[in-house]
Amino acid sequence: MMNLYFIALLCDEKTAHEITALKHDFKNRFNSSHALKAPPHITLQMPFRMDERKEEIIFKALSKFTSKQNPISVKLNGFDCFEPRVIYADVENSKDICHLYTKLIPYLKEIPDIAPKWIKPTIHPHCTIATRDLTPEMFNKAWDEYRNKEFKSSFDCNALTLLKHNGKFWEIYKQFKFT
Numbered sequence: 001m002m003n004l005y006f007i008a009l010l011c012d013e014k015t016a017h018e019i020t021a022l023k024h025d026f027k028n029r030f031n032s033s034h035a036l037k038a039p040p041h042i043t044l045q046m047p048f049r050m051d052e053r054k055e056e057i058i059f060k061a062l063s064k065f066t067s068k069q070n071p072i073s074v075k076l077n078g079f080d081c082f083e084p085r086v087i088y089a090d091v092e093n094s095k096d097i098c099h100l101y102t103k104l105i106p107y108l109k110e111i112p113d114i115a116p117k118w119i120k121p122t123i124h125p126h127c128t129i130a131t132r133d134l135t136p137e138m139f140n141k142a143w144d145e146y147r148n149k150e151f152k153s154s155f156d157c158n159a160l161t162l163l164k165h166n167g168k169f170w171e172i173y174k175q176f177k178f179t
Helices: 013-030 052-066 094-108 136-146
Strands: 002-010 041-051 072-082 086-091 126-130 152-157 159-165 170-177
Touching: 002 052, 002 094, 002 170, 013 086, 013 126, 013 136, 013 152, 041 052, 041 094, 041 159, 052 094, 052 159, 052 170, 072 094, 072 126, 072 136, 086 136, 126 136
Parallel strands: none
Antiparallel strands: 002 041, 002 159, 041 126, 072 086, 072 152, 086 126, 159 170
């Protein structure tokens, strides 16, 4: 059976609580709830389909990768956007996450179900607050408010997380600890 997966850095409990509160604000005030379908995170590998019988391949690749990585510090500072549908908490120290992603790429290429076109050469680390169902009109209204709004949070990330879609929302499926 083909399932949908993605790979991310999850926010710590405190930051996740803060981000989730922001997502609920968008749901209540701007009619945008799609971002609530995933736990607060920073995507490293965008969603891909994989036969669940091949999960052991991804488990081995991610275990091998994380066994060689140290925890990283993540700092979120303020908000930014991808017009006209996405508003996110901005990652202040994105170079560290970009470097981590660059080191992850060879391991992603070991996973046959992730097509090369789905492995991007670079990423733009961010923590999504609103996406997809945010209409352009509501985007403008929300962005007028959030563009100068203050938000700061930081946490140490000590694992990669494989998330799996259950047909309705994303679930934390397996975590791979950094050494």
